[in-house]
Amino acid sequence: MAVTDDAILRVREMIVSGELKPGDRLPREAVLAERLGLSRNSLREAVKALSLVRVLDVRQGDGTYVSSLRADELLGALSFVLDLHRGEESLLEVVQVRRILEPAACALAAQRVTAEDAAALRALCDAAEAAETVEELVEHDLAFHRAVAAHSGNAYLAQLLDTLAGPTVRARIWRGIAQAGAKSRTVAEHRAIVDALAAGQPEVARSWSTVHIAGVEQWLLVLA
Incomplete structure (x- = not known):
């Protein structure tokens, strides 16, 4: 050593x-x-x-x-590492990690979300549906995922997911431009996640989150 x-x-x-x-x-x-x-x-x-x-x-x-x-301070170094690795292979690996972690965050959030929280998440869905540009859609998408992770009650998990979200922004924008129906699919899956959270159904929320992230992963695999 x-x-x-x-x-x-x-x-x-x-x-x-x-x-x-x-x-x-x-x-x-x-x-x-x-x-x-x-x-x-x-x-x-x-x-x-x-x-x-x-x-x-x-x-x-x-x-x-x-x-x-604090989690936000310690995970800052990870953000720097991710910025250095922005190839398609690295991006796919980041999405795969998100597919593992985000469903867990959703399951935790389903045990904590209040009616007021659910209303705020639905407002984000409405804003995404009304978005006139891909950039606006991605902004609301990021805000939605950040809010759900925050509702998990686990600061480390929320910060890690927020850090992982950064490298996928460009992929989200490109998918919004290139893939037909990306906007409607994104909003519909977000609404399904919110319904599960509001109903206090952790496993349903976990399943919808898995489907949601897996869609991005499959799209990236097709491009590879």
Whole structure:
């Protein structure tokens, strides 16, 4: 194992064990390096790496702190990785991950959605149906999926799905232009998902979500 990797693991263990908590300031570099049996250089490289993935927050002139470790911060690094991989093969893999995760989010949301929540989701369906451009349709589509994921009550799942949605925007736009009936199919499937959520039917919501995402996946497979 590389020295820097070992240093990263040592710092990570301190956070996982609770020895260092969100917002805590790390001991001075010399003190921490001696305590962990590391060179100051390897510790410095570990801190740099952990700050890039937003586990640590390096504040010039103040010190290094454990970040809030919130989902939206930690998953920001994933967004950067996805931006670097935008080929058709990578896009298909992203959609396949969505097909696994979004139905789970829908099933969780079906246990939490209120009548008011369902009304708001139906309003998004109405807005998508009234959209005059593909860009507007995609905007409402993204808002719908983001809202359903938020209703799952799982912040990590919601943030992960939101991060995965970004790379698929162009595919959504192209499908809206190229595939006949894409708009009506999208709205109809969204409405079916909302009906299942409003009725408190997790497995029905899961099934409709699977069908919805699988449609995009099949379209991409045909293009491949």
